[in-house]
Amino acid sequence: QVQLVESGGGLVQAGGSLRLSCAASGSTFSIYAVGWFRQAPGKEREFVARITGSGYSRVSADSVKGRFTISRDNAKNTVYLQMNSLKPEETAVYYCAADRKSGLFVASDYDYWGQGTQVTVSS
Secondary structure, X not given: OOEEEEEOOEEEEOOXXXXXXXXXXXXXXXXXXXXXXXXXXXXXXXXXXXXXXXXOOEEEOHHHOOOXXXXXXXXXXXXXXXXXXXXXXXXXEEEEEEEOOOOOOOHHHOOEEOOOEEEEEEO
């Protein structure tokens, strides 16, 4: 099993940047693929980006390509989401999730979740 804790959320103006962190504990982190999702009030949880255990393969949603970057440091058991040029409509709770399988885009496919971190983008 793996435990996940997100951090780095906060309030930022439109066009600004934030870096989210997802810290893992409890198991060999490098065997887990990690995904970032977000959920705005009244909306379904939405895929943002994912990265394989090795960090070799990364995929981002079309809506964030060129602005968000997912990365990981397995020596620190941490996955990051660098978010640039943020938009007000990206206000949401951001979650990281982990699974031993790779290539997952659907939230329900991930076995392990953090508690989420709030990102608020003001206009």
